[in-house]
């Protein structure tokens with residue numbers, strides 16, 4: 292791997308501490324950092340190198356998936372870290388930074404390969420990019436890359452403006468837009484699942500699939516992020532990016548030996564095939580919710596409007612469910628139901644593919660539908676539901692096909708590694724981001740104009756009942772809403788589907 296200087300804006304912040312340092316440490320332990328590696332941390336706080344290194348060490352002890360057992364290894368790692376004060380708006384600070392980077396590059400014999408990682412609020416993205424360009428930080432003999440955190444814009448227009456601005460300093464090939472769901476191993480597995488398994492490949496179309504359900508439910512509420520979350524809601528925080536990325540990853544059909552280019556091209560095609568929603572479609576196909584008080588994991592919790600920093604009149608969405616249609620050769624007529632929300636019954640990110648009943652049946656044989664369940668987070672696994680016969684009765688059995696071990700790289704490890712080696716496959720290309728904003732824009736407008744009812748749902752529930760009605764209108768229901776439901780469903784199916792019934 293090529294030597295690199297990792298220039299981290301926001302080195303004193305929460306994301307750096309919880310995700311970036313642990314990811315870098317695990318890459319180091321796994322031998323996946325370049326031998327010649329230097330990190331320059333930036334922030335306004337007046338920290339010394341030693342204080343910075345100690346704070347990095349503390350964050351590893353608190354957040355690394357691996358226990359820190361080898362003090363020498365830890366020392367070797369944090370010796371690569373340096374800190375310098377930089378105020379994002381002060382151009383002089385970038386000149387000072389350039390000098391520090393060049394000194395480090397010379398001292399370590401590093402070529403001028405620089406990765407600029409923006410772990411700061413989105414309001415700073417354009418200023419940083421321009422200052423990198425103007426200070427000469429980006430015009431070195433080596434390569435430069437810009438890794439940028441979400442959110443990428445607030446709506447279609449602001450995302451376009453942001454992209455246009457960034458494009459003045461970085462080419463598309465140099466911009467790595469992080470969507471951490473694309474770093475999750477099971478999301479990375481989605482296209483392989485179809486491409487590497489002829490059985491699934493043969494069934495992966497509207498001929499055999501009745502519907503697809505994508506869920507990302509969370510038990511946490513707004514936490515300490517009122518200032519951010521109350522302006523974005525579930526639609527911008529999760530739906531426009533993570534949920535649509537999972538849809539793309541599931542729906543792409545890739546050629547053999549596909550490249551990063553192919554993945555992005557085919558994801559873009561999925562987005563282009565998404566049927567746009569008119570304002571009246573939004574009213575019928577989108578459910579907006581906000582959590583009321585309730586209980587999560589046996590503990591009473593406040594409603595959203597009583598959370599610190601949230602106005603008692605807030606109309607912000609903490610839940611969204613939608614029905615989408617991909618109008619292409621493979622998926623025409625297959626509804627995709629997508630939902631995400633906070634303060635729900637359980638933490639679970641999963642995809643359920645529900646298969647149709649056998650074709651050419653003259654009579655209904657019964658049995659539960661075949662299901663493929665892909666669990667993404669926090670459990671990782673693949674399960675197939677089939678029917679078998681027990682005592683003359685059809686009974687659904689659930690076969691666990693795959694369960695990942697717990698010692699797997701986290702999303703940020705995968706993504707940071709890919710950024711270091713320059714592999715863009717699991718980063719969001721501008722075309723996808725723009726198409727995703729374009730698709731959600733009518734929803735943003737309808738929410739803004741209050742054209743869609745805001746349904747209160749009890750904290751700890753599965754969301755508003757109207758989201759169940761969205762599927763019921765098509766003759767479906769959400770699968771695996773809770774362990775109890777799953778058990779109940781199984782029992783009901785045992786009784787209901789007698790052979791010849």
Ligand SMILES: NC(=O)C1=CN([C@@H]2O[C@H](COP(=O)(O)OP(=O)(O)OC[C@H]3O[C@@H](n4cnc5c(N)ncnc54)[C@H](OP(=O)(O)O)[C@@H]3O)[C@@H](O)[C@H]2O)C=CC1
Pocket residue numbers: 300301302303304305306307309333334335336377378379380409410411412413440441442
């Ligand atoms: N935290 C998380 O779990 C996640 C965060 N993100 C995104 O990552 C980014 C960072 O989030 P997070 O770490 O939580 O934010 P924090 O508020 O914890 O940290 C912000 C960082 O920005 C620096 N900063 C702020 N203003 C300036 C300035 N004028 N000049 C120089 N540095 C400045 C701060 O340094 P100092 O105070 O020293 O000036 C600090 O290091 C955001 O875009 C967020 O949306 C995305 C996914 C998850």
Ligand SMILES: O=C1O[C@H](COP(=O)(O)O)[C@@H](O)[C@H](O)[C@H]1O
Pocket residue numbers: 509528529640668
């Ligand atoms: O990006 C975000 O993701 C988290 C959920 O991520 P996960 O990996 O725990 O599923 C969400 O809580 C947060 O609001 C959002 O900004």
